[in-house]
Amino acid sequence: MTLLEFAISNLRRRAARSGLTMSAIALGIAAVVALTSIAWGFEASWQKANDARGTDLIVTRVASENTMPTPFREERVRQVLAAMPHVHEVVGLLSEMLTVSEDAPPVFVFGWVYGSYLWDHLKLQQGHWPREPMEDGVVIGSIAAETLHKKVGDFIEIEGKRFAVIGLFESSAVVENGALIMTLDQAQLITDKPGKVNVLNIKLDTTASEAEVQAIKERVKRELPGYVAITSGELVRKNAVVRISKAMSNATILIAGLVGALVVFNTMLMSINERTKEIGILLALGWQRATVMKLVFSEAVVLSLLGGAAGILVGIGIAWGLEHVELMRGKIDPVFSVPFCFAVLGLSVLLGICGGIYPALKAARMQPSAALRYE
Amino acid sequence: MTTASPKLRIQEVALHYDDGQTRALDGVSLEVAPGEFVAIVGPSGSGKSSLLNVIGTLEQPTAGQVYLDGKAYSEIRDASLFRRENIGFVFQSFNLIPTLTALENVVVPTVGGSGRVAAHRSRAQALLAQLGLGARMGHLPGKLSGGERQRVAIARALINNPRMILADEPTGSLDSANAEQVLDILKGVIKQQGLAMIMVTHDAKVSAHADRIIHMRDGRIEQEGGT
Numbered sequence: 001m002t003l004l005e006f007a008i009s010n011l012r013r014r015a016a017r018s019g020l021t022m023s024a025i026a027l028g029i030a031a032v033v034a035l036t037s038i039a040w041g042f043e044a045s046w047q048k049a050n051d052a053r054g055t056d057l058i059v060t061r062v063a064s065e066n067t068m069p070t071p072f073r074e075e076r077v078r079q080v081l082a083a084m085p086h087v088h089e090v091v092g093l094l095s096e097m098l099t100v101s102e103d104a105p106p107v108f109v110f111g112w113v114y115g116s117y118l119w120d121h122l123k124l125q126q127g128h129w130p131r132e133p134m135e136d137g138v139v140i141g142s143i144a145a146e147t148l149h150k151k152v153g154d155f156i157e158i159e160g161k162r163f164a165v166i167g168l169f170e171s172s173a174v175v176e177n178g179a180l181i182m183t184l185d186q187a188q189l190i191t192d193k194p195g196k197v198n199v200l201n202i203k204l205d206t207t208a209s210e211a212e213v214q215a216i217k218e219r220v221k222r223e224l225p226g227y228v229a230i231t232s233g234e235l236v237r238k239n240a241v242v243r244i245s246k247a248m249s250n251a252t253i254l255i256a257g258l259v260g261a262l263v264v265f266n267t268m269l270m271s272i273n274e275r276t277k278e279i280g281i282l283l284a285l286g287w288q289r290a291t292v293m294k295l296v297f298s299e300a301v302v303l304s305l306l307g308g309a310a311g312i313l314v315g316i317g318i319a320w321g322l323e324h325v326e327l328m329r330g331k332i333d334p335v336f337s338v339p340f341c342f343a344v345l346g347l348s349v350l351l352g353i354c355g356g357i358y359p360a361l362k363a364a365r366m367q368p369s370a371a372l373r374y375e
Numbered sequence: 376m377t378t379a380s381p382k383l384r385i386q387e388v389a390l391h392y393d394d395g396q397t398r399a400l401d402g403v404s405l406e407v408a409p410g411e412f413v414a415i416v417g418p419s420g421s422g423k424s425s426l427l428n429v430i431g432t433l434e435q436p437t438a439g440q441v442y443l444d445g446k447a448y449s450e451i452r453d454a455s456l457f458r459r460e461n462i463g464f465v466f467q468s469f470n471l472i473p474t475l476t477a478l479e480n481v482v483v484p485t486v487g488g489s490g491r492v493a494a495h496r497s498r499a500q501a502l503l504a505q506l507g508l509g510a511r512m513g514h515l516p517g518k519l520s521g522g523e524r525q526r527v528a529i530a531r532a533l534i535n536n537p538r539m540i541l542a543d544e545p546t547g548s549l550d551s552a553n554a555e556q557v558l559d560i561l562k563g564v565i566k567q568q569g570l571a572m573i574m575v576t577h578d579a580k581v582s583a584h585a586d587r588i589i590h591m592r593d594g595r596i597e598q599e600g601g602t
Contacts, residue, residue, distance in 0.1 A: 001479050001496075003487050013474040281470045282483070284433060286459025286535065291487030369433040372466075 003291070007298035014271065018303060021267040025307025025348065026314055028256030033315025033344055035252045037334035038322065039245035043236050045333035049173035050232030052121045055201040057213065058235050059220060062228045068095045069235075071196040072227075078200055080223055084216055086208035091116040092197030094187045100158050100180070104148045105327040108179035109138075109158060111187020117203055122176070127152040127167030133185045137166035141177040147329050156180070159190040174333035202229070257351060260307075264300050264355025272296065272359045279363050280371025289364040296363050300356030301349055308348025312341050380445075381406035382571040383430065383539060388439030390425050390594075399425035400436065401594040407539075409569040412562055414576055414585035422594040423575040424543065430573060431541045432458055444538060459488060463532030463570075465561070467544035469524040471516040471531075477503060477523075478512040481530045488535075495534065502530040506560060522553030529560060540565060542574040546581050558584045 011018040050058065059081060060069040074092045081090045094111035112118040114133040122139075130137055138158070140150055145168055150156060154165045163182065171177050188194050204213065220229035236242055272279070279292060319334035383406065390400035400422050407413050415423045428434040430441060432454040441448040443461060451457045458464075471480045481499035485492075503512050506526040516524050525545060532540055540561065546554035562584060565572045574585065582588050590598040 001475075001482050001486055002492060006475075006479075006483075006486055009474050009479075277470070278472060281466070281472075283455065284431065284458065284464050285484040285531070286455055286457075286462075287484070287487060288453070288455040288459075294487065367433075369428045372433075 003294055004298055004302075007295055007302055010271070010275075010295075010299055011302060017267060017270070021263055021303050022307035022310060024263045025260045025304050025351065026311035028260045029308045029311025029344060029348060030314035030318055032249070032253050032256045032347070033312050033336075034318040034322070034334075035245075035249040036340070037315070037319045037336055038332050039242070039249040041319075041332050041334040042245055043239075043242045044335050045173055045175045046236045046239065046242070047232050048333075049171070049175045050235065052171060052173050052176070053118050053201065054121065054203055055118075055232060056204040056208070057202040057216065057229045058232060059200040059202065059224075059227055059229050060198070060235065062226055068097070069198045071193050071198050073195050074197040074200060075195060077224055077227060081200060081202060081220070084219060086204045086212055086216070087202055088205045089117055089201075089203040091118055091201050091203075092184055093118065093199050093201055094184055094191065094193060094197050096187075096191055098158060100156050101148050105329075107144050107148065108175065108331075109187065110176075110179055110181045111184040111191075112181055114183040114185065118201065119181075122169040122171050122181075125168045125170055127165070129167055130183050133183050135166070135183060136162070136186070137164045138180045138182045139167035139169050140165050141179050141181075142168065142170050143174070143177040143329050144180055147178070147326055161190050175331065178329060178331055199235075253347070257347065260304065260348070260351035261355040264304055264352055265358060266355075267303065268296060268300050268356050268359035269362070271299070272363045275363075276366065276371050276374040279366050280368045280374065283366065283368035284372060292366075293360040293364045296360035297353065297356045300359070301352040304348045304352030304355070305345065308345050308351075311348070312344055315344075381442075382409045382411070382444060382569075383407040383573075384442040385426075385430070386440045386442075388426075388429055388436045388441060390422075390429055390434060391437040395437075398594045400429065402439070403591075403594070403596055404439075405589065405596065407571040407573065409571060410566050411587065412565060412572045412574065412585045413587045413589060414574050414582035415589045415591060416576060416579075416582050417591035417597070421591040423591055425594070426591070427541050427543055427573065427575050430539075431462055431464065459484060459535055461538045463535070463537035463540045465525070465528050465532050465540060465542040465545045467547040469516070469521075469528045469548070471524055471527055473516055476513050476515055477508060477519065477527045480516065480527055481534055484531060484534050499530065499534055502533055503527070506530055520553070521549050522556055525549060525553070525557050526560065529557070529564070533564065538570060540570055540572040540574075542572065544576055544578075545574065546576070546578065551580070554578075554581065 061072055078090045081087055091113040096109050097106050098109045099106045114130055119129060138156060145151060150165050152165050152168050156163050156165060188196060217229045220227055282292060316336060322328050323332055323334055385403055385405040388400055388403045391398050403426060415426060417423050429436050432448060478499055481503060482495045485495040500512060503509060506529060508523060508526055511519060511523060546557055549557060558581060561572060576582050588600060589596055
């Protein structure tokens with residue numbers, strides 16, 4: 001019999017308590033996994049959307065940290081940007097979260113410059129793209145089509161105006177699959193923001209070096225006060241929603257960690273107290289104090305490891321479930337990775353070790369002669 | 376009985392608590408020969424268990440010296456390791472671990488030690504078979520009779536090939552038939568392997584099996600003699 005087999009036998013002896021402890025750890029870990037995967041997924045899906053469009057730099061208001069940055073008049077800014085070296089194309093983008101159907105959750109509505117490179121990465125599944133800048137039509141992402149129950153040929157009323165669904169598309173970014181896209185001119189018209197955009201997307205020519213990209217950023221800062229040129233990653237990280245969700249995820253990790261360690265601590269301490277005489281016997285039989293400590297740590301780590309593994313599965317289930325809730329469809333894209341799962345398992349083991357330190361020390365410090373007399 | 380080369384030699388051992396206010400042992404000297412069975416008797420509080428604890432390295436004496444096969448206890452660096460390698464304990468209430476099978480209980484003293492797990496398991500199987508428990512190895516202690524449990528405890532005491540057996544009322548929880556059987560087994564083992572055995576008991580019938588009886592009172596040896 002190995003030490004691990006003995007530890008597992010001790011946990012099975014108190015199956016109900018071990019099960020409750022593992023459940024508590026699993027719940028904490030599940031919260032960590034679900035929130036973290038959603039926070040990262042939120043960041044990743046916006047970055048993926050920006051990257052998929054082929055945008056090299058995004059120009060926005062300096063202070064704006066909203067998911068959809070504060071709209072601004074684009075004409076002058078666009079002209080200044082277009083005159084900079086290596087700038088191949090500058091196109092505006094307007095986006096809004098709008099309710100388009102009473103029985104469906106709000107969706108993103110994007111306005112993209114007609115005929116610009118922004119459309120190039122989308123795959124048209126049915127219908128056609130807008131044929132002119134002022135066409136009264138929208139193309140609908142595959143997820144939005146499901147949540148809004150719309151198909152090509154149907155009509156959608158947006159901000160009091162009736163639009164025909166002229167096309168169905170698929171994107172590599174879940175945010176776009178959950179959205180409606182129309183021309184920028186139409187979007188500016190229905191949202192009453194003529195000449196305004198949330199961001200200007202810059203596509204550089206292929207010869208632009210890192211230093212030249214940096215130079216463009218510096219020029220924007222100098223020549224366009226109040227504006228900033230940043231990469232899509234920087235834009236997403238600047239996003240207040242992403243930062244709040246990450247902060248919540250970090251807070252959850254901290255709370256779950258503390259609660260998990262306390263639960264393990266409580267369980268192991270109770271177990272050690274109940275097994276005082278048994279530990280005395282083991283010490284009398286020649287077990288070294290280090291072996292007794294290893295036994296207690298093994299039990300704590302097995303508890304937290306099993307709880308952690310169960311928590312990962314539950315957390316993935318929760319995130320998957322949330323992703324498919326009507327309100328959230330097309331807006332979050334949870335990210336799970338093998339390294340992340342291992343990191344969470346590592347966190348679980350750490351909980352076990354932290355929670356097991358005092359009980360292990362207490363067990364190892366017992367005087368065998370006194371413990372043997374314990375009833 | 377004193378021999379030229381005793382297995383165990385205890386010299387003027389004292390065990391004091393509360394700055395000497397309580398004297399659990401007070402100048403105890405004793406020698407035990409290889410293969411000898413010594414019974415320690417005496418009223419409660421006479422120092423029997425304290426003496427067993429000192430001999431078993433569970434407590435350090437305040438004064439005096441103990442030698443096992445010539446090795447002084449004061450030279451022992453790791454008391455746990457010393458116990459594991461030299462001493463087999465048998466307790467009154469068996470002290471088996473209820474969730475482990477008879478076989479697993481026997482190998483418990485080897486856990487975390489050196490040697491191969493399979494080798495310990497084979498030895499445990501051989502010991503249990505030798506003690507008539509070949510067919511009961513997979514049973515939990517709750518499914519064994521009192522006599523069987525104590526035989527499992529004896530096998531556990533022998534698993535690491537000890538030089539000495541320390542038994543604290545090993546027949547106290549057994550009926551007379553099982554008590555006789557357990558005593559016969561213990562006596563057989565120590566004679567066969569040349570071990571020393573010191574047994575604390577209240578039972579005159581049990582002490583009658585011993586080669587020598589030590590009577591204790593107030594932490595001292597009051598009387599010593601053969602049976």
